[in-house]
Amino acid sequence: MRPIRLACGVTAVMLATACAASTGTTTAPTPDAQESPGYLTVADEKLPAGGTLNLAVHIDSGAATGYDPQLADVATTWQLLSLSYETLVTIGPDFSVQPLLAEKWETPTPTEYVFHLRQGVTFSNGRAMTADDVVGSLKRLLASKSVWRGQLGPVKSVTKDGDSTVKVTLSEPYTPFLAALANVPAAVLPMKEIDDKSVDPATTLLGTGPYVVENHRQDVSWTFKKNAEYWAKEKPAADTLNITIAPEEAARIAALQNGGAAMATLGNVDSSTMLAGAKDVKVVTQATTDFYYLMLNTQAPNSKVADPKVRQAINIALDAQQIADVALGGKGKPTAITPAGLPGACDPAALPSAAKSVDEAKKLLAEAGAQNLSFTLSIFNTEPAPAVAQVIQQNLQQAGVTVKIEQMDEASWAGKVYGKAPAEFDAALSWFAGYADPGMVTKWWNPETAGFNVGFMKPDKELNTLIDAAGEQPAGAERDEALAAVCAKADADAQMIPLVTRPATVAYRTDALSPSLYATEGYGNVLRLVADARVKKSR
Amino acid sequence: MKKLDRLTVGGLACLAVLVVFALGSLVGAGGDPDAIVGPRLQPPGPGWWLGTDNLGRSVLPRVMEGVGTTLLLSSVAVLVTAAVSATFGIVAGYRGGYLNELVMRLVEVLYSFPAIVLAILVAAVLGPGQTAALASIVLVTIPLMTRLVRAAAVAVSQRDYVTSAVISGARLPRVLGRHVLPNVAGTIAVQGTYALSVGIAVEGGLSFLGFGVQPPQASLGVLIQQGGTYMIAAPWLILGPGVVLVAAILAINVVGDGLRDRLEPRETRSLT
Numbered sequence: 001m002r003p004i005r006l007a008c009g010v011t012a013v014m015l016a017t018a019c020a021a022s023t024g025t026t027t028a029p030t031p032d033a034q035e036s037p038g039y040l041t042v043a044d045e046k047l048p049a050g051g052t053l054n055l056a057v058h059i060d061s062g063a064a065t066g067y068d069p070q071l072a073d074v075a076t077t078w079q080l081l082s083l084s085y086e087t088l089v090t091i092g093p094d095f096s097v098q099p100l101l102a103e104k105w106e107t108p109t110p111t112e113y114v115f116h117l118r119q120g121v122t123f124s125n126g127r128a129m130t131a132d133d134v135v136g137s138l139k140r141l142l143a144s145k146s147v148w149r150g151q152l153g154p155v156k157s158v159t160k161d162g163d164s165t166v167k168v169t170l171s172e173p174y175t176p177f178l179a180a181l182a183n184v185p186a187a188v189l190p191m192k193e194i195d196d197k198s199v200d201p202a203t204t205l206l207g208t209g210p211y212v213v214e215n216h217r218q219d220v221s222w223t224f225k226k227n228a229e230y231w232a233k234e235k236p237a238a239d240t241l242n243i244t245i246a247p248e249e250a251a252r253i254a255a256l257q258n259g260g261a262a263m264a265t266l267g268n269v270d271s272s273t274m275l276a277g278a279k280d281v282k283v284v285t286q287a288t289t290d291f292y293y294l295m296l297n298t299q300a301p302n303s304k305v306a307d308p309k310v311r312q313a314i315n316i317a318l319d320a321q322q323i324a325d326v327a328l329g330g331k332g333k334p335t336a337i338t339p340a341g342l343p344g345a346c347d348p349a350a351l352p353s354a355a356k357s358v359d360e361a362k363k364l365l366a367e368a369g370a371q372n373l374s375f376t377l378s379i380f381n382t383e384p385a386p387a388v389a390q391v392i393q394q395n396l397q398q399a400g401v402t403v404k405i406e407q408m409d410e411a412s413w414a415g416k417v418y419g420k421a422p423a424e425f426d427a428a429l430s431w432f433a434g435y436a437d438p439g440m441v442t443k444w445w446n447p448e449t450a451g452f453n454v455g456f457m458k459p460d461k462e463l464n465t466l467i468d469a470a471g472e473q474p475a476g477a478e479r480d481e482a483l484a485a486v487c488a489k490a491d492a493d494a495q496m497i498p499l500v501t502r503p504a505t506v507a508y509r510t511d512a513l514s515p516s517l518y519a520t521e522g523y524g525n526v527l528r529l530v531a532d533a534r535v536k537k538s539r
Numbered sequence: 540m541k542k543l544d545r546l547t548v549g550g551l552a553c554l555a556v557l558v559v560f561a562l563g564s565l566v567g568a569g570g571d572p573d574a575i576v577g578p579r580l581q582p583p584g585p586g587w588w589l590g591t592d593n594l595g596r597s598v599l600p601r602v603m604e605g606v607g608t609t610l611l612l613s614s615v616a617v618l619v620t621a622a623v624s625a626t627f628g629i630v631a632g633y634r635g636g637y638l639n640e641l642v643m644r645l646v647e648v649l650y651s652f653p654a655i656v657l658a659i660l661v662a663a664v665l666g667p668g669q670t671a672a673l674a675s676i677v678l679v680t681i682p683l684m685t686r687l688v689r690a691a692a693v694a695v696s697q698r699d700y701v702t703s704a705v706i707s708g709a710r711l712p713r714v715l716g717r718h719v720l721p722n723v724a725g726t727i728a729v730q731g732t733y734a735l736s737v738g739i740a741v742e743g744g745l746s747f748l749g750f751g752v753q754p755p756q757a758s759l760g761v762l763i764q765q766g767g768t769y770m771i772a773a774p775w776l777i778l779g780p781g782v783v784l785v786a787a788i789l790a791i792n793v794v795g796d797g798l799r800d801r802l803e804p805r806e807t808r809s810l811t
Contacts, residue, residue, distance in 0.1 A: 250768065270580070270593060273772040326575060326594050390594055390755045394575055405754050407667065 038093020040284045043237070043532045044514040051535030053238040053513065055527070056252040056261035058382060059410060060219045060245040066202035069187045070137075070146045073452065075290070075433045075524025078184040082525055083224055083241065084124070085187035085207035088115055088134065088166075089178055091528075093518050095289075095342060095436040097178045101129065101188055101208060102166075110173035110474065111156075117164045122229040123190045124212045131160035136191030138168065148185035150449035151440060153177050153471060173472050175479065176437035183435070183523055210236035210531040219245050236531035249383060253507075256281055262512040262535070265526055266505040267383035269329040280511040285331055286504040289339035289434025289441075289522040292332075292388055294318070294377075294497040297456035299422040304375050311494035313364035315353045317399035318392060324500040327387035331503035336487040337442050339434030340501050341520065344480045346438075346487035348498075353491050361399040374402035375426035380413040388499070389429055403427075421455035428456075431502045433524040439479075442467045442486050445496060457496065463489045512536050547797025553790035557783065561607030569600035573755045580773045590775035592765065602779045605757040610787070612669060612758070613738030616676035617731050623677070624684035625727055629719050631685075632692025642685065650682035654737070655744050662750035672751045676741050680734035687730050691723040698722075725798075732795030736788045743784060759784045 036042045062077040069081050089105070092098035099105075102115035121129040138158045142149055153174030159167050170177065180186065190206050193199035199206050205213045208231065211224035224241040244261060246252045249268055255261035257278055268274065272283040296305040296314065305311050320334035338345035348354060365371055379389045386407060393403040408416070417428045432441050444450040446464045447457045466486045473479035490496075504526050508515055513536060516529040543551075563569060570576065574596060581591040589598035631642035649657070658675035665671040695701060701718050709717070739759070745751035746760025754761070759780050766777025 268768065270769065270772065273580075274769065276772065322575075326579060329579060329593075386754050387594060390573070391575070393755060394573065397573075407753050 036093075038519055040286065040517040040519050041282075041515060043516040043529075043534045045534070047514055047534035047536060049234070049237040049534065050239050051537070052240040052242060053263070053530070053533055053535050054255075054261045055241065055243045055530075056246045056255045056264040057243055058245075058247055058249070058252065058265060058267060060222075061410075063218055064411070064414070067205055068201040069184045069189065069207075070141045070144050070148065071202075072185060073147045078433075078523060079525045079527050080222070080243075081184045081187070081205065081207075082209065082528065083211040083530065084205040084209040084213065084227075085184055085189075086209050087182055087184065087187050088117075089182050091179070091182050091436050091522060094520060095179075095522055097182060097436070100182075101134075105178075111170040113168045113170075113177065114161070115166045115168070117166065118231065119164065121208050121231045123193075123206055123208055124227045124229055125190070125193070125206060126229055127190065127192065129188060129208055130192075131163055131166050133191045134166045134188050135160050136195070137187065137189045138166075140189070140191070140194075141186060145451075146185055147451055148180070148183065150443055150446075150451075151176070151180040151183070152186065153180065173474065175471060175474055176435075176440045179435055179437040179440060211241055214240075221245060232531075237534050238530075241530065256507050256509060259509065259512065261509075263506065263508040263515060263533075266507055269327075269331050269384050269387075269503065269505070271505050271507060275507060280509050281507055282510050283505060283507040284517060286506065286517065286521050286526060287341060287519060288502055288504050288524070289341055289436070289520070290431050290502040290504070290524055291335045291339055291434055291441075292323075292385075292429060292431045292499045292502055294392065294499060295417070295425075295428045295430065295453070295456055296495055296497070297423050297425055297427065298458050298495055299454075299456050300424065300426070301422065304370070304373060304426060307368045307370070308492070308494070309364045309368040310370050310373065311497075312353065312492065313361040313368070313370075313399060314396060314401065315491065315494040315497050316356045316361040316364070317358055317396050317401065318497065318499065319395045320348065320499050322395065323388055323391045327384055327391045328500060328503060331505075332500040335434075335498050335501050337445060337490045337496075337498045338438035338483050338487055339441060339522070342434065342436070342438040342522075344438045344475060344483055346484050350484075351491045352488055353494075358398050365399065365401070371400060372402075373400070374404070376404045376406050378406045378408070378413060378416055378425045378428040380410040380430075381407045382410060385429055385431075392429070392499075418452055418455065423455035425456070434501070434522050436522045438483055439467070439470050439486075442470065442483075442490070445486075445490050445493075453496070460489070460493050460495075463493055543797055543801065546793050547800075550790040550793030550797065553786055554794065557606055557610065557787055557790070560603055560783075561610055564600060564603035564607050569603050570597055572596065572600040572604040572757055580769070582773075583775055589779045590773065592776055593769065593773075598762075598776060598779055601757040601762060602783060605759045605762045605780055606783055606787070608752055608756060608758040609739055609742050609760070609784075612672055612742050612752075613676060613735050616673050616738050617680065617734045619673075619677050620680040620684055620734055621727050621731050624681055624688050624730075625720065625723070628685045628688025629692045629715055629723060632689040633696045633715060633719055635693075639689070642689070646682045646685045649678060650686075654679040654741055658741050658745050659748065659750060662745060662748075667750045667753060669752055672742050672745050675745060676734075676738040679741050680737055684727070684730045684734055687726050688723055691726040692719055695719050695722045729795055729799045732791050732798060736791040736795070739784065739788055739791070759787075 059076050061074050065071045069085050072078055086101050088102040089097050090100040101118050103118045105115045107113055135158050154171040156171040157169045161167050210227055210230050212227045214225045215223040222243040226236055226239045252264040256264050275281050275283050296311050298306045324332040333340050334348040336346040336348045336351055377389055379385045389405050396403050416425055434441050447454045447459050466489055470482035470486050473482050506526050514534040516532040576597050577587055577591050577595050579593055579595045583590045587597040592598055627642050631639040657679055661675040662671040704714050704718050743760035746758050751760050752758045762780035769776050
């Protein structure tokens, strides 16, 4: 009987596959990395430069907002634009601020920053970068509708002092200023070309960075060529960078295994297990300050979560440790709104909601008349968000809250969550980059600063005052106290509930590539050191 | 009346077991399919007889729920398909003319799309979920069933008893409902079983692509998609749903074959 033979064959194949499991996870830092604290792996500089580096990533973002760095508002776009644009300062290992286009800087007073520009820097069209480009870029950013404008803090003036010095004056001290300058929206743009309209930054990438765009096919691929004018003569190591967009995790894994990609970003927290035994493939996990958070829409008509007691009950019922252990396979950790892992961040175990029980959540729901609360949780389908959502569902079920999960692709999800004011969702799940200063991401809890969340979040004056106060404090014990007050207030407000840090997983072929990767990352940019990567063999 | 052969009886028994399996999920046998019961990715053992998945949920109740979801979805879809195809096929076959041409051309348009492409198109319009899966299965299975019902209706319409009914003044609904429909019912029943297996395959395909049922609800497609991701590290995740899916499709096809032999003994036709 043919069908029976077929069934037996299928079952036999399944059993044979089942028995083919192998072992050998490879997440430990390389010997080089062990000698270089702050790194997961360090590129072998003895290898010759040149060659083609093939990368696979999950999404081609940026088309919605265009490619103007100042208007880019998601980490995946920052990652891409960082290949062609650079900032005055950058983030080094362990979240330290390092020089980039500014060779050095001084802070004569807490409100003054004097940047000494690097000499010999040119844009990829060959024109030398000037102080006017720096001043013009920052002024353009401050005058724009960029979401990043609020992160720069209370900038009073930006002026040049000679051809190679730029002075920024703040109206008040603002501790995260340098960390805010280190992100792509604060990149130095070719202002002369932008002003004379010979370049439109929304469509053309023209920066001082190591790579220049050669070709782009939306949702298919990007090809970058080495910037021949790049100021650091030994960089970038690879001549060509091919980035393939492969939304399916399985496709990226397959590309790694068959050599089609030398490096890939992965979403599944079990990637190292799934790739265990894969020949010449190494999987590493970066600890990040990025974190998942739950949005509760208080601005929708007839919002089910408008009552603070309901939101607090949800916050209490959420078990961040279980989310970290189960949904993220132990690779994330609970966090308050100051990202866990950053110096000065609050202890999530010390939050008021952490000390309360599910019974207290039920009591709050009863007091709010919401014993049979049910709502829809909108999520995007990129791993591990669906897993996080399902653990949230299980957590809230313990408090008698019914959650229906609505899963969609990232573009549809963004349209639903950010597309209208008031927004048309009950609850949604996303993640924030956590940056390099614990006060930065707290600014997104002020919708008047963030902008993107006015459709679902009501401003809280007391919280906003606390956030601003923490920003003004210099690093130290007093600032830590100020941040603790922000964390407690945001915990009680619970319109956006921080959950767990988001690990970033990268896999690469050891026979094809010797990359450099920081052990920590705060801006969602796993490609931060791609210019250092040495290609062993190109396919 | 010819007796059912042993293979058909075996197929029916297999389907019965699957239905009992699915009904067991409704009464909570096997446990809560969504509950986190143990460590992640544990191999089969006491407490989780088919192992645990990436969220520490027992695979057994999830497979039971998945069988129920997939069978229910496919069965409802096939009933809708049968109703639509019977209506249009009988009317087109009996009346002929422009109506027949119109129905057949529409059916050919639907038929020209590969099943999974049509299903993805529907899911893209309606959004992911059970509604999209249901509509997709209906649209995928309608063309073949309509053509076969129409062909049967054409043959039945030439029969003397139909002519007699018309001459004796029977109205159109009576002729179609009393004289044509009962005589094409065998074709509908046989084709229904094939449509059921196609439906299961389409649901599996859609859920595999993320357009089908939404988490945490399990369907065979969802479970196989997840199991495929962990095939090397946790093969028990794909083993259970994979075997059940193969068994369900085989059983339905075997039963369909048996019904065809019983109801249409003179026709010879390939399974595919």
